Amino acid sequence: MCGIVGYTGEQAALPILLEALKRLEYRGYDSAGVVVLDGELTLHKAKGEIRELENVLPDLPGTLGIGHTRWATHGAPSQHNAHPFVDCTGKLALAHNGIIENYGVHKEALLAKGHKFTSETDTEVVLHLVEDAYEGNLEEALRAVLSRIEGAYAFALTHADEPRKLVVARRDSPLVLGLGTGENLFASDVPALLRTTSKVLYLMDGELAVLTPEEVRIQAPDGSAVDRKPEVVTWDVEDAERGGFPHFMLKEIFEQPEVIHATLLGRLSDFENLEILRGADRVQLVACGTSYHAALVGKYILEEIAGIPASAELASEYRYAARSDGKPLVVCISQSGETADTIGAAREAKRRGSRTLAVTNYVDSSLTREVDESLYTRAGLEIGVAATKTFTAQLVALYILALRLGILRGTLTPDEARKWTEEIRALPRAVQAVVDNAPAIEALAREFSQVRDMFFIGRNVNFPMAMEGAHKMKEISYVHAEGYAAGELKHGALALITKETPVVALLPQDHTYQKMIGNVGEVSARGAPVVAIGYEGDEELEKYVDATIRVPWVRSIYSPVVNVVALQLLAYYTARERGCSIDKPRNLAKTVTVE
DSSP states (O other): OOEEEEEESSSOHHHHHHHHHHHTGGGOOSEEEEEEEESEEEEEEEESSHHHHHHHOOOOOOSEEEEEEEOOSSSOSSTTTSSOEEOTTSSEEEEEEEEETTHHHHHHHHHHTTOOOOSSOSHHHHHHHHHHHOSSOHHHHHHHHHTTOOEEEEEEEEETTEEEEEEEEEEBSOOEEEEOSSOEEEESSGGGTTTTOSEEEEOOTTOEEEEOSSOEEEEOTTSOEEOOOOEEOOOOHHHHHTTTOSSHHHHHHHTHHHHHHHHHTTHHHHOOOOGGGTTOOOEEEEEOHHHHHHHHHHHHHIIIIIOOOEEEEEHHHHTTSOOOSSOOEEEEEESSSOOHHHHHHHHHHHHTTOOEEEEESOTTOHHHHHSSEEEEOOOOOOOSSSOSHHHHHHHHHHHHHHHHHHHHHTOSOHHHHHHHHHHHHTHHHHHHHHHHTHHHHHHHHHHHTTOSEEEEEEOGGGHHHHHHHHHHHHHHHOOEEEEEEGGGGGGTGGGGOOTTSOEEEEEOSSTTHHHHHHHHHHHHTTTOOEEEEEETTOTTGGGTOSEEEEEOOOOGGGHHHHHHHHHHHHHHHHHHHTTOOSSSOTTOOSSOOOO
């Protein structure tokens, strides 16, 4: 997930590009760059955040330019891998959000023709393909290339021989066009546009657009003209930073379909070339807080998909536990990569002779420097203290890890791997369906907003989700909540169940379903109101519960992905009804950097 911007008009482009890039930095922050056209193309790039780019920029007077803030996919974060890129002629520039899956074949052919590559990225292949196709019309050259590439993209291009023109195209990556007077611009998201205009056009999948200061022309995939009425954004800039949402947490919950898609991009075709996985016969997942709940789910994922023994441990406990036999692969999970206990656990694992892998959202974080390899989630910047989209991205990364291990170990056949892959690719649509059901969850939250205590119960892979649901409820709404393995209720928790303690039961139709129905009966018999999170089409469910939150059917091992979104929304709306400080809950920080 990267951010791209572009401007053509009468004003100096550079200040507009930089302002827009800062509002897109949540989409990527490991490097950035700009190209400004003033007779010729001038390119400046820097590793790190936007401020690092600003530190090296001279005054550039041109009135057309494109910019990019990067979240690394192909090629490590570095200045030479930063976008935009300029072709062999020095006249064509391109920036890209997405991933090109068939870049390898094209790169070999381009090298054979004498093209010079300056980076390790997949993006540069498209640049040189357009260079070869260019015969004086940039949109025609790009259209000729689009039919030859596979993957997801939002492209931005400019050519010195057409000095007032920007050309953009998209497939599976967002792009918004901003309409001004004597100026037009584009960006990956609306907030980047609002300092200049509030009038926008949303580019749709497969479409291409041409921007000049005087006009914006949209073309359908077949090249025909598209007539679309602009929309007026009514948010102010402060609202726009939250995407028009009242809180960052809600915005980040709603971003999860895109985050899942971004985390999957390119990963399922090659399953990541992580050599440290070879020969692994056991996995220890180590984490804290919400990431620990991802680790608990990861144990089930790894055992079911890869057939490998796995365990999950709290990082704060792992560091001081006695040394275990053998040298398992140790997977350290941290959204920030700066969690002190998890970093300490990675060091301890290395001291014990284990190979180590980080699953984290931040390139070049402290954790990544302590481990042998890293598997990056692509959730973008998360502002809300309560982890939402980063948790979901961690689950997706663990599915990817399990697939890779299953293939290496021979426990998955190619046909089985393809089936798993197809089902994982469907997860963004399933999560979108849960997000679309937010009004029903909001209404339900009002009924329980004044309770003092709640219980969350689940079995198997949804036992950790019960813990995560309770965790979210208490950290932002301050309702006392407990997550339980449903079969453990009789061992003490039933003593606390009354008509004043709602119970949220996770009830996918899996091999634990009938046992869960029995557990629901146990709490219902004590008068507790029961809210079920269950599959669409489960007609039996409402016989046993007081209310139901419906989620799409997915294979049970994937049910945490849809269930957690419902749990996040339930916690969010409960906290809002209670008037809590949702993005910054009391006593909590986003990253715990001390023990």
